[in-house]
Amino acid sequence: MKLTENEVRYVAALARLELSPEEQRMFGGQLSQVLDYINTLNELDTSDVEPMSHALNITNVFRDDVEMEKFPRKAWQANAPSQDSGHFRVPKIIEG
Amino acid sequence: MNDICSWTIHELVAAMEKGQVTSKEAVEAYLGRIAKVGPKLNAYITVDEEGARKAAVEADKRRAAGEATPLLGAPLAIKDLLATEGLRTTCGSKILDNFVPPYDSFAVARLKQAGAVILGKTNMDEFAMGSSNETSHYGPARNPWNTSKIPGGSSGGSAVAVAADLCAGALGSDTGGSIRQPASLCGIVGLKPTYGRVSRFGLVAFASSLDQIGPMTKDIRDAAILTSVISGHDPMDSTCSSEPLGDYLSGLEDGVEGMVVGVPDEYFIEGMDPEVEQKVREAINILEQKGATVRRISLPHTKYAVPTYYVIAPAEASSNLARYDGVKYGYRDMEAEGLSSMYCSTRNKGFGSEVKRRIMLGTYALSAGYYDAYYLKALKARTLIKRDFQEAFKDVSVIVAPTAPAAAFGLGERVDDPLKMYLSDIFTISANLAGIPGVSVPCGFTTGGEPVGLQILGSYFQEASTLRVARAVEREIGITTVKPRVDN
Incomplete structure (x- = not known):
């Protein structure tokens, strides 16, 4: 199975990755090879098999809706690349 | 006092209890050694000299005041994907190069409560994606047994730090073998606990249904001690189990008499290093000599x-x-x-x-x-792989197999071939998919002098029996007294 250049570009866009032409070529080839290997799963008859999304039988975990310890906003925001008066600054979203 | 860095956690804590050494002396010895051999091995991304010195003084004070928590004053290293309050946590990535967490991960908080001193944060494959440590933004850590070889990954820095005596013990994380495979390649002990045994709160997420934190140590007893400290329920991780804690220490020396040990055909495959197979077979023979019943089993979906x-x-x-x-x-x-x-x-x-x-x-x-x-x-x-184990554990107490199909390979050897790199984890991945615990324990060396690991897999929450079997191997063919030569 060979991933086309268009498919590589499409998946990169979905993943918000801006790949260079060189990376597109490299990933196209490498991912095709890995997908071929993954396709060995088609040898398995899984028609009567339940999917397993989790190792343990854990159901939803709830807690009481009460206020918990607050983390200091300043300490958390200190890691932001750009901030202003308690807000995260981002590049302009709407033109005009 | 020169060999203080080579002591296990339990040896060091015992010596501190007897007043033979202080935590401050131990920390200074480690910092000195890190400065001396650290650059060659690149085991640490960040060394926290100031924080470690401060914590050591604090630990010595607590001991003088009569406290005796299990890790009081023990200098440990943390894989750089566990959040440490005020200490940079990069996950081996440029994208987190300047990230300083404002909180401690659950596992690190537990270590600190038990008195541990954090020496620093260890090197790793970027976001724990890799089997060789070569995807780290900070350059690869190097195998102390042969610095032209990879240490394994993704917890390569932790494995190197333990093997080269740059810490008393360490934490790693294991998503597809990232604790066990580097432990095997560096000649140390590494345990991946049952999924949900250790809270993932504060662990930078890679694959949330597979990630699990565990100890990387100089011997099995240390692995049992660290597992006891970091395990337990945490309301901050909704996938963390409330299953009662096992007693990992008291049965450690009980041996394997009467145990049934399964050896899966599918873990001895064409293409694996014959020397690795030989060392693993020798370890299995020892278990048999010590009274275990060894039984051939099949895990038919292994290749998937x-x-x-x-x-x-x-x-x-x-x-x-x-x-x-x-x-x-x-x-x-x-x-x-x-x-x-x-x-x-x-x-x-x-x-x-x-x-x-x-x-x-x-x-x-x-x-x-x-x-x-x-x-x-x-x-x-994944369901079929889990069922294989459930069937097998009806008849056997543990499963033993090689941890990796070969000893450490050369730096750069597989970087351009992702599929070949992915196959390095062929024997460790199944345990993550099923969610069962597994430990890697050293079982000898190849003729080239590279360590080989034996893997022991247990059923859900059976960490104690995997550690007990591993201890039996360690007692007979342990390499804890053999050290890599990295000082010159």
């Missing part, structure tokens, strides 16, 4: 573990890593104009090749039209 993993892990990663967008923390490409372009350019410049490759793979597997063919199919294959 790697392809299953390379759908599920990248799919979860592609979702988990969506948060790195240059807004709330981490790197941002300040040159980019417009929000969308900022996201794309930040991610492209912030992530390395392997991380991008896996995000691409996972995004593809989850994309419209491919979800059923890849993701759902892999989840069903």
